[in-house]
Amino acid sequence: MPKKVLHEFKVESLQILDEAGRVDRALWPGLDEKEIKGFYEAMVLIRTFDEKALNLQREGRLGTYASVQGQEATQVGSAAALRPSDWIFPAFREPGVSILRGLPMRMIYQYWSGDERGSAIPEDQHDFPIAIPVGTHIPHAVGAAWAAKFKGDPVAVATFFGDGATSKGDFHEGLNFAGVFRLPIVFICQNNHWAISVPLSRQTASATLAQKAIAYGFEGIQVDGNDVFAVYTAVKNSLEKARRGEGPTLIECFTYRLSDHTTADDASRYRKAEEVAGWRKKDPIVRLRAFLEREYGWSEAEERATRQQAQERVAAAVHEFESVPPADPEAMFDTLFATLPPDLLRQKERLRKRLQDEKEKG
Amino acid sequence: MPKKVLHEFKVESLQILDEAGRVDRALWPGLDEKEIKGFYEAMVLIRTFDEKALNLQREGRLGTYASVQGQEATQVGSAAALRPSDWIFPAFREPGVSILRGLPMRMIYQYWSGDERGSAIPEDQHDFPIAIPVGTHIPHAVGAAWAAKFKGDPVAVATFFGDGATSKGDFHEGLNFAGVFRLPIVFICQNNHWAISVPLSRQTASATLAQKAIAYGFEGIQVDGNDVFAVYTAVKNSLEKARRGEGPTLIECFTYRLSDHTTADDASRYRKAEEVAGWRKKDPIVRLRAFLEREYGWSEAEERATRQQAQERVAAAVHEFESVPPADPEAMFDTLFATLPPDLLRQKERLRKRLQDEKEKG
Amino acid sequence: MSKLNIVQAINQALRHEMEKNPDLILMGEDIGPDGGVFRVTEGLIDTFGARRVVDTPLSESGIVGVAIGMAAYGLTPVVEIQFMGFLYAAMEQLISHAARLRTRTRGRYTCPIVVRTPYGGGIHAPEHHSESTEAFFVHTPGLKVVVPSTPAEAKGLLLAAIRDPDPVIFLEPAKIYRAIKEEVPDGEYVIPLGEARVVAEGKDVTLIACGAMLHPTLKAADQMAEKGIEAEVIDLRTLSPLDSAAILRSVEKTGRAVIIHEAPRSCGLGAEIAARLCEEALLSLEAPIVRVTGFDTPIPLPKTEKYYLPDVDQIVEAAEQAVGF
Amino acid sequence: MSKLNIVQAINQALRHEMEKNPDLILMGEDIGPDGGVFRVTEGLIDTFGARRVVDTPLSESGIVGVAIGMAAYGLTPVVEIQFMGFLYAAMEQLISHAARLRTRTRGRYTCPIVVRTPYGGGIHAPEHHSESTEAFFVHTPGLKVVVPSTPAEAKGLLLAAIRDPDPVIFLEPAKIYRAIKEEVPDGEYVIPLGEARVVAEGKDVTLIACGAMLHPTLKAADQMAEKGIEAEVIDLRTLSPLDSAAILRSVEKTGRAVIIHEAPRSCGLGAEIAARLCEEALLSLEAPIVRVTGFDTPIPLPKTEKYYLPDVDQIVEAAEQAVGF
Ligand SMILES: Cc1ncc(C[n+]2csc(CCOP(=O)(O)OP(=O)(O)O)c2C)c(N)n1
Ligand SMILES: Cc1ncc(C[n+]2csc(CCOP(=O)(O)OP(=O)(O)O)c2C)c(N)n1
Numbered sequence A, B: 001m002p003k004k005v006l007h008e009f010k011v012e013s014l015q016i017l018d019e020a021g022r023v024d025r026a027l028w029p030g031l032d033e034k035e036i037k038g039f040y041e042a043m044v045l046i047r048t049f050d051e052k053a054l055n056l057q058r059e060g061r062l063g064t065y066a067s068v069q070g071q072e073a074t075q076v077g078s079a080a081a082l083r084p085s086d087w088i089f090p091a092f093r094e095p096g097v098s099i100l101r102g103l104p105m106r107m108i109y110q111y112w113s114g115d116e117r118g119s120a121i122p123e124d125q126h127d128f129p130i131a132i133p134v135g136t137h138i139p140h141a142v143g144a145a146w147a148a149k150f151k152g153d154p155v156a157v158a159t160f161f162g163d164g165a166t167s168k169g170d171f172h173e174g175l176n177f178a179g180v181f182r183l184p185i186v187f188i189c190q191n192n193h194w195a196i197s198v199p200l201s202r203q204t205a206s207a208t209l210a211q212k213a214i215a216y217g218f219e220g221i222q223v224d225g226n227d228v229f230a231v232y233t234a235v236k237n238s239l240e241k242a243r244r245g246e247g248p249t250l251i252e253c254f255t256y257r258l259s260d261h262t263t264a265d266d267a268s269r270y271r272k273a274e275e276v277a278g279w280r281k282k283d284p285i286v287r288l289r290a291f292l293e294r295e296y297g298w299s300e301a302e303e304r305a306t307r308q309q310a311q312e313r314v315a316a317a318v319h320e321f322e323s324v325p326p327a328d329p330e331a332m333f334d335t336l337f338a339t340l341p342p343d344l345l346r347q348k349e350r351l352r353k354r355l356q357d358e359k360e361k362g
Numbered sequence C, D: 001m002s003k004l005n006i007v008q009a010i011n012q013a014l015r016h017e018m019e020k021n022p023d024l025i026l027m028g029e030d031i032g033p034d035g036g037v038f039r040v041t042e043g044l045i046d047t048f049g050a051r052r053v054v055d056t057p058l059s060e061s062g063i064v065g066v067a068i069g070m071a072a073y074g075l076t077p078v079v080e081i082q083f084m085g086f087l088y089a090a091m092e093q094l095i096s097h098a099a100r101l102r103t104r105t106r107g108r109y110t111c112p113i114v115v116r117t118p119y120g121g122g123i124h125a126p127e128h129h130s131e132s133t134e135a136f137f138v139h140t141p142g143l144k145v146v147v148p149s150t151p152a153e154a155k156g157l158l159l160a161a162i163r164d165p166d167p168v169i170f171l172e173p174a175k176i177y178r179a180i181k182e183e184v185p186d187g188e189y190v191i192p193l194g195e196a197r198v199v200a201e202g203k204d205v206t207l208i209a210c211g212a213m214l215h216p217t218l219k220a221a222d223q224m225a226e227k228g229i230e231a232e233v234i235d236l237r238t239l240s241p242l243d244s245a246a247i248l249r250s251v252e253k254t255g256r257a258v259i260i261h262e263a264p265r266s267c268g269l270g271a272e273i274a275a276r277l278c279e280e281a282l283l284s285l286e287a288p289i290v291r292v293t294g295f296d297t298p299i300p301l302p303k304t305e306k307y308y309l310p311d312v313d314q315i316v317e318a319a320e321q322a323v324g325f
């Protein structure tokens, strides 16, 4: 056959909770009231944590901080679908996922205050710390998924990254390995439409990010990233598929970064207020609250209690953060190698002397 | 709409000349007898050049050499579609394209004999030399296409690479740039089914390489790479589209490497004789000859004359190659920078002394 | 003349050269409407348009690779990599291609690109934002490496780098981007590559530095002057090719050398300078050469980075050690 | 004991360790049925299967990145990069992650990977197949760099590298892969990292080399012995961490040092060794330190590469220069 269609592909999108807070029953993932309210509490907690981070930064108590506002649904939906035994590999805009996985909020503040101890993930958590160089953690996630498969562990891996990350070679090489070796991994792209000031249209000419999976021979899907039920459903299905040995999935969460890129950024330089306002109307928290009101008669009192509780937890975390003893400069040598070689011991000695001198000078 | 198909894609394949040497008139690209016979002569020339290279290597007159046997149709079809003012960026298995573009065959022998002068592309040719690190020349081609567009030159760019190259980050980043900036470029992937010993199935889980274009928002097509008419047609159409400002195309030429990867390789270690035999039957030269016989009553005498002529041209090239004066070691300094800085002048002086000493010792 | 900081001086140099050279194209992440994360390209897109000031996809290797192709075709690409720590993705393109295109093709193709990137610590930034691995590029034949230390220097050296017919890595000391203002000549102002400058003359010890580190070094020299020690201070300006002659000249006079850089010590630039001195000026050396450098550890996060970076005290101590030997 | 060349010794070491450690996984291009382009992994896939000896897609950065994730999860990945010239694609993964995972997480995650790669010139190969940029990795805190010089050394050092809890770049001198055969202990044979060895004792001059360059260095020492000059020859073995103590000990004795490497001169390993000597043994130095190195140009293609690489004559000349100073 001289000219023929060899293959056909399609990319689907998923939305369960619409912008008015109504759900599509046919697609309902079977969550109960407690779980749903748990989602809401989690989203409020993340927002509260985030607002506090911005405050702390303004007060000079954090360095740079990357706000997650607007993306809470992708984080809660994903985290809820994961098992504790699964592994996650975040980028730098997933404090929500990390908090829900059990990372003390104190540590996230610590990290952004410029303290490595914020990345010393507790032993019982299979989570990688923040990865700054965009996209570079994707192959790590793939390696962990491969290792899990190698060992026969019933574990799946999720990795998070932004729309910008899809342009980097690491994205390509990572997804390609995952496809070839059919690894138990879910690639969760938080398409928040901006990579600092660079809009999605400058990142790729493809109509969706989900369709990039076609290049790697596995499935990609675009979900409404401001719909926690859609995210939850897609991530859960993909994790289960992964654990069944049926390979990877790319999930594009269609969402928006409501804040500046980081506290070092001023987004008004490059994007229109109307665009942001339009997306504010789709705020995932507002949307879920509308659902709770409609479905469970969510009251002002419940709302207040939820916010109150979030404030208290965050306040406690800030207190912990501020009670941490100062970072020890010598630590830069302590975890460089399992055993410090002689020349480095001498360098450490030199640092110790510098610290000593400083102390003496007062 | 909660769950919907967002986009549909398809990948097509193209064959005009079938394995028995019959063409599909509906797809005929309008070539005349002279052009077609020119294609055949070119393919025979490339094969002859290649066989001679293998001989020269066996005799120790070349170092490593990467044979192109089996892929002559992709090279002739592509080269015929290009204009002299277009630019090409080859990998290392496109002697055919280079020869047809006008690169003296002598220089290709020189290159593989380990002499940089083989890469000193004549000034009137817009061709890049061989690129060894797989895939890394793809962004260069994209940059040249961009520059052509920037300057408003009516120029298109073609770059060649293998199936293995599609796994590398450079492929991804290059094609992505081309898509975003809608550059006048044609990506010609010679899918010869092997990357040294690694089969295509280990390179990607995607059903075709052509579909990878979907990730970049432009068109990909798979052509029968052993069908010179199909290659010619696809490349020509894509170049014209590029020159019209309609952006890039990915062309997967479905073909096969009949020889070892290079003269340093022994393909019998990793692939079955039957597989090779199966593909030998699809030899692009045999196929075109069948067409010539059927269509133009191609005679034994014409065949002999064609081969004779190719032999003579290749013999002349070998003679030229062997008449070239020895490479000058000092040249390693001469084109390092436009102007050699003082410390390097001193290093060059040291080399000169070494050469002097050697001469004196005899 | 106008009083500018380094950010403004570089911006002025880019603007000046873009006006002269219609084939100069800027590429990078966030260099368009945002003006670059350090605002170095601020306003350029307004003057020269999105055709010449191009926000690219997020791919450093792609940016450099594409620039190589552009340069070969005949453009003059000036690339911004957001931070030096993200340049590692482009190492293959730089080492295997940018540095070799001229050699490989015996001069047929050349690669007149400039890769600008902020570098160095002390800006309280997250991990990977404080790198100073200039030695990688010095160790790569075919590349030039330039580091300005003041606004006027930045302008003059950048113009030379852009006009240089070979690839130049132009490292901008982030810590002092806005820390110093000085008179910068308007219009044409070119400082030739490959020539170090003597910033302060002295006879007792030679202090060798560049970029941000020049400033604590100058302070150290001042402090020593109070104690009657006359330090000669050399600003390297171009790390590759290194101005060996200038260094030798000074150390032959002073007999003592202290080399300051914030990069890790082992196989850093200081090693090369020490080795050259040891090869060619051994008999002039009256004291061991002292290197004041970062440790052989990754530079820590902001809370403790100050203990990683050389400071005035350490430079003074090292110089006194050399002088007192 | 069996008489093996380096290829066979490495193969034996891999086999030995794969038998002991079921979590050891080999990854690379063409390492499976093909046995690697140098045949180092020959036969391993037959014994250990395609689950543990994995041919990967053609992506060096991906290979190293994936290995990092595997290592963090608990496997022991040993990666083959086909030639050192193709490792540059993986620089970001190596510098920004492999080298820092332990530091970044304060020890929570570690990265016990080994990246094996053939390196060095003299094998008449195409461009990019003759690189020796070990200094890049020595300049990267958090990596170890190991270079064996003989078959037994290769086995002993590779076993140590694989067992090392931190990332190791294991550079295999391609030129001598099959050039030397020697008795290699069967079974367990581990040479600790970080310790140089004195291959020949002497009192007049110290010659410092590693890998393929050790062999012309030893020949040079022999030739000098005929003229009555006693050279001490040090095989570095581990370039990072460098065994400074061993180097100092020797040079304090001989007062003269010649450092030999084929990598480009500027900011190469020789610079670091010279700098350390100059800092810590200046008073022992009776002659300038001499570096015998490649030029600061890319190593040329085979027709002229011999003029790039240090050879016996040059080493002798340098040593005589040092001794005759
Ligand atoms: C390799 C690399 N290049 C540049 C940067 C600087 N940078 C930090 S975040 C960012 C944009 C990332 O965009 P995206 O992947 O969409 O994630 P988002 O910030 O939107 O969550 C850039 C350019 C970086 N961290 N890493
Ligand atoms: C980056 C890189 N890695 C490894 C190699 C070694 N190598 C040379 S050719 C080749 C296979 C290339 O396969 P493909 O892209 O399919 O091209 P083909 O050789 O089949 O024409 C490999 C692995 C290389 N040249 N560059």
Ligand SMILES: [Mg+2]
Binding pocket: A162, A163, A164, A190, A191, A192, A193, A194, A195, A196
């Ligand atoms: Mg984004």
Ligand SMILES: [Mg+2]
Binding pocket: B162, B163, B164, B190, B191, B192, B193, B194, B195, B196
């Ligand atoms: Mg191939």
